[in-house]
Amino acid sequence: MANDKKLVEAITSMEEDFAQWYTDVVKKAELCDYSSVKGCMIIKPAGYAIWEQIQQQLDAAFKKTGVENVYMPLFIPESLLQKEKDHVEGFAPEVAWVTHGGLEPLQERMCVRPTSETLFCDFYKNEVQSYRDLPKVYNQWCSVVRWEKTTRPFLRSREFLWQEGHTVHATAKEAQERTIQMLNVYADFARDVLAIPVVKGQKTEKEKFAGAEDTYTIEALMHDGKALQSGTSHNFGDGFARAFDIQYTDKNNTLQYCHQTSWGVSTRIIGAVIMVHGDDSGLKLPPKVAPTQIMIVPIQQKKEGVLDKAYELKNRLSKQGFRVKVDDTDKSPGWKFNECEMRGIPFRIEIGPKEIENNQCGFVRRDTREKISVHLDEVETKAAELLETIQKDMYEAAKAHLESHTYTASSWEEFCDSINNKPGFVKAMWCGDQACENKIKEELAATSRCMPFEQEQISNQCVCCGQPAKKMVYWGRAY
Amino acid sequence: MANDKKLVEAITSMEEDFAQWYTDVVKKAELCDYSSVKGCMIIKPAGYAIWEQIQQQLDAAFKKTGVENVYMPLFIPESLLQKEKDHVEGFAPEVAWVTHGGLEPLQERMCVRPTSETLFCDFYKNEVQSYRDLPKVYNQWCSVVRWEKTTRPFLRSREFLWQEGHTVHATAKEAQERTIQMLNVYADFARDVLAIPVVKGQKTEKEKFAGAEDTYTIEALMHDGKALQSGTSHNFGDGFARAFDIQYTDKNNTLQYCHQTSWGVSTRIIGAVIMVHGDDSGLKLPPKVAPTQIMIVPIQQKKEGVLDKAYELKNRLSKQGFRVKVDDTDKSPGWKFNECEMRGIPFRIEIGPKEIENNQCGFVRRDTREKISVHLDEVETKAAELLETIQKDMYEAAKAHLESHTYTASSWEEFCDSINNKPGFVKAMWCGDQACENKIKEELAATSRCMPFEQEQISNQCVCCGQPAKKMVYWGRAY
Numbered sequence: 001m002a003n004d005k006k007l008v009e010a011i012t013s014m015e016e017d018f019a020q021w022y023t024d025v026v027k028k029a030e031l032c033d034y035s036s037v038k039g040c041m042i043i044k045p046a047g048y049a050i051w052e053q054i055q056q057q058l059d060a061a062f063k064k065t066g067v068e069n070v071y072m073p074l075f076i077p078e079s080l081l082q083k084e085k086d087h088v089e090g091f092a093p094e095v096a097w098v099t100h101g102g103l104e105p106l107q108e109r110m111c112v113r114p115t116s117e118t119l120f121c122d123f124y125k126n127e128v129q130s131y132r133d134l135p136k137v138y139n140q141w142c143s144v145v146r147w148e149k150t151t152r153p154f155l156r157s158r159e160f161l162w163q164e165g166h167t168v169h170a171t172a173k174e175a176q177e178r179t180i181q182m183l184n185v186y187a188d189f190a191r192d193v194l195a196i197p198v199v200k201g202q203k204t205e206k207e208k209f210a211g212a213e214d215t216y217t218i219e220a221l222m223h224d225g226k227a228l229q230s231g232t233s234h235n236f237g238d239g240f241a242r243a244f245d246i247q248y249t250d251k252n253n254t255l256q257y258c259h260q261t262s263w264g265v266s267t268r269i270i271g272a273v274i275m276v277h278g279d280d281s282g283l284k285l286p287p288k289v290a291p292t293q294i295m296i297v298p299i300q301q302k303k304e305g306v307l308d309k310a311y312e313l314k315n316r317l318s319k320q321g322f323r324v325k326v327d328d329t330d331k332s333p334g335w336k337f338n339e340c341e342m343r344g345i346p347f348r349i350e351i352g353p354k355e356i357e358n359n360q361c362g363f364v365r366r367d368t369r370e371k372i373s374v375h376l377d378e379v380e381t382k383a384a385e386l387l388e389t390i391q392k393d394m395y396e397a398a399k400a401h402l403e404s405h406t407y408t409a410s411s412w413e414e415f416c417d418s419i420n421n422k423p424g425f426v427k428a429m430w431c432g433d434q435a436c437e438n439k440i441k442e443e444l445a446a447t448s449r450c451m452p453f454e455q456e457q458i459s460n461q462c463v464c465c466g467q468p469a470k471k472m473v474y475w476g477r478a479y
Numbered sequence: 480m481a482n483d484k485k486l487v488e489a490i491t492s493m494e495e496d497f498a499q500w501y502t503d504v505v506k507k508a509e510l511c512d513y514s515s516v517k518g519c520m521i522i523k524p525a526g527y528a529i530w531e532q533i534q535q536q537l538d539a540a541f542k543k544t545g546v547e548n549v550y551m552p553l554f555i556p557e558s559l560l561q562k563e564k565d566h567v568e569g570f571a572p573e574v575a576w577v578t579h580g581g582l583e584p585l586q587e588r589m590c591v592r593p594t595s596e597t598l599f600c601d602f603y604k605n606e607v608q609s610y611r612d613l614p615k616v617y618n619q620w621c622s623v624v625r626w627e628k629t630t631r632p633f634l635r636s637r638e639f640l641w642q643e644g645h646t647v648h649a650t651a652k653e654a655q656e657r658t659i660q661m662l663n664v665y666a667d668f669a670r671d672v673l674a675i676p677v678v679k680g681q682k683t684e685k686e687k688f689a690g691a692e693d694t695y696t697i698e699a700l701m702h703d704g705k706a707l708q709s710g711t712s713h714n715f716g717d718g719f720a721r722a723f724d725i726q727y728t729d730k731n732n733t734l735q736y737c738h739q740t741s742w743g744v745s746t747r748i749i750g751a752v753i754m755v756h757g758d759d760s761g762l763k764l765p766p767k768v769a770p771t772q773i774m775i776v777p778i779q780q781k782k783e784g785v786l787d788k789a790y791e792l793k794n795r796l797s798k799q800g801f802r803v804k805v806d807d808t809d810k811s812p813g814w815k816f817n818e819c820e821m822r823g824i825p826f827r828i829e830i831g832p833k834e835i836e837n838n839q840c841g842f843v844r845r846d847t848r849e850k851i852s853v854h855l856d857e858v859e860t861k862a863a864e865l866l867e868t869i870q871k872d873m874y875e876a877a878k879a880h881l882e883s884h885t886y887t888a889s890s891w892e893e894f895c896d897s898i899n900n901k902p903g904f905v906k907a908m909w910c911g912d913q914a915c916e917n918k919i920k921e922e923l924a925a926t927s928r929c930m931p932f933e934q935e936q937i938s939n940q941c942v943c944c945g946q947p948a949k950k951m952v953y954w955g956r957a958y
Contacts, residue, residue, distance in 0.1 A: 033602070033606075035551070035552050035598070035601070035602065036556060036559060036601050037552040037554050037555070037556060037589065037598075040552035040553070040554060041552075042549065042550070042551055042552070042602055043549055043550040044549055045547035045548065045549055045617070048547075048548045048549050048550055049547075049548070051550075052548065068524035068527075068528075069524065069527045069528070069531065070521065070522055070523055070524055070527050071521070071522040071527055071530075071622075071640060072514070072521055073514050073516040073519035073520075073521070073638055074519070074591070074622055074624065074638050075516050075519060075575075075638070076516070077515060077516060080515060093581050093582060094581050095581065096554075096577045096579070096580050096581075097577060097578060097579040097580075098575045098576060098577050098578075098591065099576060099577075099578045099579070100575065100576040100578065101575050101576075101626040101637075102572050102573050102574065102575075102626040103572060110516065112553070112577065112591070119514070119515075119516075122514070122515050123512070123514065123521055127512075138524070142622070143550075143553055143621070143622075145553065147580040147581040158580075159552055159553050159554070161550060
């Protein structure tokens with residue numbers, strides 16, 4: 001039994017040190033690892049399998065809205081990056097530069113893409129001529145590089161995986177609709193697949209994407225009360241189109257500038273899954289995104305018939321489309337239970353000679369640890385029900401946490417008290433002046449997370465300066 | 480009708496100029512495009528959708544053999560690249576170097592991965608301690624960069640997409656078995672999905688991968704008689720393990736070096752699909768890899784009921800899992816037919832008022848252009864049958880071409896005549912001396928493609944020098 005405890009003991013408790021807990025879970029659940037390349041991580045099989053689930057399901061949701069996938073070059077020539085002024089100012093300080101190809105210095109240096117607006121614009125400039133060519137709704141799955149100083153697994157690294165959608169439209173209205181449509185795809189995906197409730201809203205001028213007219217975001221709340229920006233959707237208006245000269249002839253044969261959007265979700269969202277759902281026993285994966293949904297753990301597996309019955313159950317459950325495995329290694333059952341918990345497998349099935357004799361097996365939920373006895377004839381239906389229940393309950397638990405950690409503040413004192421003493425979102429009014437955002441950042445290390453679509457009138461005055469309020473804003477400390 | 484012909488007229492005939500035909504098809508079928516980044520291509524939706532089919536099906540085949548996916552960093556520090564002597568000599572002249580991160584010069588420059596053996600070895604060195612940790616059978620889907628001087632869409636570009644599997648094993652035997660197992664996965668995939676017959680065999684010392692003990696290959700024959708290396712599988716023995724110090728303790732508690740393999744297929748294989756199957760009307764896609772398998776073309780679509788019937792057929796066929804679309808644009812039917820052909824859609828369904836009246840529709844095959852009438856009640860079963868027939872017939876046609884363009888030569892004169900005048904593979908005996916390979920390359924611009932597993936004794940003497948022969952080799956000019 002000493003061995004059985006080791007896996008758990010090695011994790012720092014969340015309450016004691018949340019950052020260390022996070023690092024421990026990432027390491028012990030074998031999601032990713034540090035590499036010899038400073039600031040770059042290795043995504044290991046257990047972590048990459050989660051990303052594959054995210055990719056498949058998000059990609060299917062994209063395609064339902066007419067998205068087509070493409071692949072653009074990894075490199076951006078410096079002159080191309082510089083075409084849109086705000087964009088280059090935002091990204092130039094944090095890109096990696098390629099200066100030599102083979103043994104020769106390059107005539108013009110190129111950066112490794114930090115994001116691909118400039119490449120898509122350069123492409124659309126030639127691709128779009130007439131209104132008949134519009135819209136183009138393209139996306140790519142790729143890796144991007146941003147030269148971060150401090151890094152953390154999944155949350156911030158010099159290279160990360162993501163998808164970036166880039167669309168081009170005839171009208172401002174259509175571009176705005178697509179921007180909001182994709183934000184909703186993200187929010188629905190977070191809720192329905194990742195069991196993560198989010199606040200949808202618009203970023204302030206200060207927080208918006210370099211080069212965007214408007215940026216929209218989904219903001220999630222982690223277990224420690226810090227916010228995580230989990231997906232963004234940008235409306236570029238015709239700013240990039242003017243910088244790159246992307247024009248089309250409309251039905252009246254008049255030249256018009258196009259309107260564009262971009263939107264992205266990255267491996268960062270795996271960090272959200274870990275920090276929203278995890279506990280002191282490790283990861284907790286919502287069934288829809290869990291690479292293994294059910295682990296069958298044979299008890300006294302050397303006894304005749306036990307392993308056979310375990311494999312039989314696996315085959316029956318696989319046939320129904322569940323992602324199921326048997327842990328038939330020579331580890332002890334207790335060790336296997338702990339591993340199931342550490343890896344966040346939604347539920348495990350315990351089956352041994354006693355259970356077989358009674359024509360039963362035990363289902364043990366990861367989220368509540370509840371154990372129920374299931375008749376062997378009913379395994380398929382009960383498994384389907386339980387996975388659905390776990391998915392729903394995990395969402396409800398995360399929603400309750402979000403709600404109980406969302407505060408309102410109508411005075412500066414209340415606001416400071418909330419930010420400093422009550423980890424979570426603070427809803428407070430804002431005058432619209434960037435000076436107040438700057439003061440809040442400097443004095444409280446908090447930022448405006450978004451101006452939510454669901455506005456409330458908490459008071460009439462800016463919580464910071466007392467001037468007339470324009471918007472209700474979600475504030476918080478963030479990853 | 481002038482318009483209807485334009486699409487076709489724009490393609491150069493294969494017989495006239497095969498290289499230009501290839502470029503025209505790539506462009507007209509909208510598979511990919513040149514970018515502002517020299518030597519890098521843009522994979523457009525029609526091209527990327529083929530890659531997605533390849534990825535999904537190859538990935539599923541990998542996973543059946545126990546492969547797990549991971550993601551390694553994009554960058555390789557120079558010191559890491561240099562650890563294995565042959566490997567660095569092979570790749571250093573053709574890598575892109577990153578020298579600056581953000582505004583600072585790097586302390587050590589890094590290359591953009593041309594392949595990831597060194598990164599995987601650096602990882603396995605820490606990951607593998609005991610025989611219990613073995614084997615590791617990892618793969619990644621990613622892009623790699625090689626600084627090529629001359630480039631061609633899909634066939635050779637400075638950046639390309641691929642998968643690279645990297646495995647580590649306890650014994651030489653196991654590594655050899657995995658090497659051959661993956662070569663067989665590739666050969667089966669080429670045959671069963673891409674409808675491309677291949678020659679399986681081993682590369683000579685001269686042609687093997689930089690750092691490998693042995694390299695195995697699948698070689699396909701293009702319509703113009705040139706060979707295309709379509710997938711390779713390498714056995715590294717313990718060479719990398721010694722260079723990177725990847726050791727494990729065996730059951731007797733003795734330290735042992737690991738044995739490793741790697742294997743890869745790239746977007747290059749899309750070039751093979753184009754050049755094996757295409758004709759003067761454009762692309763011809765085998766049903767299993769075609770993103771759209773069936774295009775429904777309504778005739779007189781403005782007449783009442785025609786579009787409704789077309790959509791009804793689409794829904795029925797979609798429900799059966801076919802990838803099917805309706806071309807309801809306002810182009811003429813003739814134009815649509817040409818587009819279906821250019822894009823290689825396996826068959827189209829023509830349906831108009833006359834067909835509806837007779838409770839029929841027309842199936843027109845892309846490969847043979849044969850048209851058959853199908854009763855509307857039988858659309859699903861006939862579609863399934865026809866797709867299967869097309870898949871099979873396309874393979875048989877490619878196989879017949881490969882066989883009719885494979886020659887044997889037992890003298891230097893025959894050999895020269897074959898290489899110069901009969902595009903295709905030439906089977907001929909070889910003494911095993913690299914000097915003969917060099918002579919053949921210099922004088923005939925041909926290379927040894929592989930030493931096939933299925934050996935034949937064509938003569939006793941090397942076709943080049945007349946010395947005693949050791950191996951029968953497939954020779955040819957290659958992409």
